[in-house]
Amino acid sequence: MGPGSRLPLSPQRARQPPILAPRAFQTANSSIPAQLDGLRVLFCTQDMDSAFQRTRAVLASTLPGVEVRQCHRLEAGAAMQHVDVVVPIAVPITAGMLGASPRLKLVIQFGVGVDAIDIPAATRLGITVANIPSLGTGNALSVAEHAIFLTLASLRHHGAMRRALEAQRLGVPEGLTLWGSTVLVVGYGNIAQELVTRLQPFGCRVLCLRRSAWPEPRTGAAADLEDVGTFPDDIPRLAAQADVVILTCALNPSSVGLVGASFLAACKPGVHIINIARGGLLDRAAVAAGLRDGTIGGMGLDVYWDEPLGSHPSHEGDGIADHPSVYLTPHVGGITSVSYNNMAEILAGEVQRLLQGKLPSHPLNQPVNARLPLACRAHAMAGVE
Numbered sequence: 001m002g003p004g005s006r007l008p009l010s011p012q013r014a015r016q017p018p019i020l021a022p023r024a025f026q027t028a029n030s031s032i033p034a035q036l037d038g039l040r041v042l043f044c045t046q047d048m049d050s051a052f053q054r055t056r057a058v059l060a061s062t063l064p065g066v067e068v069r070q071c072h073r074l075e076a077g078a079a080m081q082h083v084d085v086v087v088p089i090a091v092p093i094t095a096g097m098l099g100a101s102p103r104l105k106l107v108i109q110f111g112v113g114v115d116a117i118d119i120p121a122a123t124r125l126g127i128t129v130a131n132i133p134s135l136g137t138g139n140a141l142s143v144a145e146h147a148i149f150l151t152l153a154s155l156r157h158h159g160a161m162r163r164a165l166e167a168q169r170l171g172v173p174e175g176l177t178l179w180g181s182t183v184l185v186v187g188y189g190n191i192a193q194e195l196v197t198r199l200q201p202f203g204c205r206v207l208c209l210r211r212s213a214w215p216e217p218r219t220g221a222a223a224d225l226e227d228v229g230t231f232p233d234d235i236p237r238l239a240a241q242a243d244v245v246i247l248t249c250a251l252n253p254s255s256v257g258l259v260g261a262s263f264l265a266a267c268k269p270g271v272h273i274i275n276i277a278r279g280g281l282l283d284r285a286a287v288a289a290g291l292r293d294g295t296i297g298g299m300g301l302d303v304y305w306d307e308p309l310g311s312h313p314s315h316e317g318d319g320i321a322d323h324p325s326v327y328l329t330p331h332v333g334g335i336t337s338v339s340y341n342n343m344a345e346i347l348a349g350e351v352q353r354l355l356q357g358k359l360p361s362h363p364l365n366q367p368v369n370a371r372l373p374l375a376c377r378a379h380a381m382a383g384v385e
Contacts, residue, residue, distance in 0.1 A: 040103075041068045041351060043110075044076040045089035047308070048335065051110050054344035055087075062348055063355070080104060085351060088117065090307050090331060095121035105371040106130065106354055110343060111139060111334060114364060115251045115278065123365040130360035132346050135190040138339035144194035146333035147246050147276045150300025151178065153327045154272045155244070157298070160324070176243075178202040184209065184242035186231065186258070187249025187277065188222065195248060196221045207238050211254065231258065239266040244274065251278035261286045270297030276333045279304040288318040291325065298325040302333045 041059070043052040049070075056068040071079035073091045080086050080101040086093065087110050095118045098104065107117055109131040122129050134140035156175035164172045181204045185192050188210040199206050205226045214228050222228070229238050239245065245267065249255055259273060260283035273296055275282060284305055290296035299320075309321060309328065320326060350360045359370075 039066050039085070039351070039355060040083040041066060041085040041087065042076075042079055042083040043068070043070045043087045043089065044073060044079070044091040044093075046070060046072050048089045048110075050335075050340055051087075051089060051344065054340055055347050058344050058348040059351065063352060066351060066355075085354065087347065090116075092116040093122075094118055098122055098125055098127055101127075106350070106360065108132070108347065108350055108360060110347065113250070113278065115280075119365050123367050126367040126369045126371045128360060128367060128370055129364045130350065130362050131364060132343050133190070133362055134334070137342045137346065138336060139334040139343065140190040141194045142336040142339045143191045143248075143276050143333040144198055146302060146329070147191075147195055147248070147274055147300075148198060150274050150276065150302065150327060150329065151183075151244055151246065151272065154274065154298035154300045154325070155181075157325070158327055163324075178204045178244075180204065181243040182207065182226075182241050183244045183246060184238055186210075186245065186247045186281075189248065189250070191276070192248040193221050195246065196225065200224060204244075205241075207241060209234060209238055211249070231255075235263055236266040239263060239271075240268065242267060242271060244272045246274040247277045247281050249277055249281065251280045256280050257283040257286075259283060259287065261289075264290045264295050267295070269295060271295070272298045272300070274300040276302045279307070284318065284320070288320050291320065291323050296325075298327070299323075300327045300329075302329045302331055304331075307331060 041055075043055070045052075052068070052070045059066045059068055069079070069083065076088070076091050076093075077097045077100065080097055082103060083101075084103055085106045085108065086101075086104060087108055089110050093107055093116065098107075098118060098121050104127055107122060107127060107129045109117065112131050112134050114129060114131055117129055119129050132139070134143070155178065157173040160173040164170070178199070179202055183199055183204050183206050185195060185199075185206060185208045188208055192208065196206055196208070206224070207227045207229075208222070208225050209229050209231045211231060213230060214222070217223070218225065218228070227238060227241075229235075245259070247259065249258075258281050264271070264286060273282070273287070279301075282305075287296065287299070291299070308330070321328065353360060
């Protein structure tokens with residue numbers, strides 16, 4: 001299957017929106033004012049270069065007057081001052097950075113999570129903030145697959161396998177199976193729904209916790225969950241059953257440090273913790289203690305308290321990153337050719353909407369005096385679509 005190919009849906013997911021096919025764009029000359037040639041888009045990262053390269057290629061073929069730039073995360077504040085659109089990837093966008101960017105009109109996350117963007121400050125300044133939803137883009141299913149990859153690495157003791165090879169030993173270590181185990185998924189957004197569908201064929205019991213109450217009757221993938229609850233009230237009951245806990249929920253004030261000492265105390269000894277959501281969901285001190293005393297039998301982490309991993313010296317020495325039962329990946333859960341091809345197309349479409357004086361498809365704020373391009377302001381005010 002080549003890059004950008006659409007994946008077949010499983011029967012359980014056939015009722016869900018499919019992965020988006022590449023969309024047809026208007027040409028650069030249709031309904032876009034000539035005065036707006038030279039609109040600048042900035043990718044604030046050099047780590048995830050394929051996101052920049054793919055989006056630049058799409059824009060070059062559809063909107064050749066748009067300039068797409070890239071900067072290192074440490075240079076984002078200065079580079080933002082001279083562009084119209086910022087695409088942050090693992091880069092905090094602070095009130096100070098926004099306030100020093102008089103030309104900036106749109107901050108659009110290349111993905112879902114916007115916890116590192118100061119949305120209230122953007123709203124005050126007339127800057128629109130948006131994201132790219134995970135469902136239908138390939139992002140949610142890519143992250144779900146990665147969660148299973150980390151789960152299997154932890155259950156089968158991937159690090160011990162590597163050490164056995166180095167020692168020229170065979171038949172060790174003895175691993176655990178997903179079959180017959182109980183998996184607790186925390187959160188029930190798009191990623192979790194893709195994950196639940198993929199876990200069930202392994203023959204495991206799947207439970208789920210989420211913040212809001214569950215509807216009755218449960219429908220879709222939720223109908224097949226063995227048990228459900230809400231956090232924090234149902235954590236003791238469901239965590240006590242779990243061999244594996246997979247975190248998929250959003251990071252906000254109610255979920256910071258969700259997996260802490262009390263959560264771990266409710267779990268089975270030797271529980272495996274998988275985090276593909278946000279590093280702040282884990283209480284770092286509690287996790288380090290759990291690894292030392294065996295409360296946690298293994299961990300798979302794709303996200304961290306500070307990114308990139310090791311960038312904050314105050315967290316050195318707690319032993320988490322170097323623990324033999326911790327498996328680390330560099331925040332790549334959603335990074336596949338399928339998701340990046342689709343997301344580049346979507347981002348290019350959002351730039352086109354801006355040029356036409358339209359709001360983004362998925363705005364996360366509503367600035368009273370949004371900084372629409374001046375040449376398009378009357379167009380937008382008139383409600384022309």
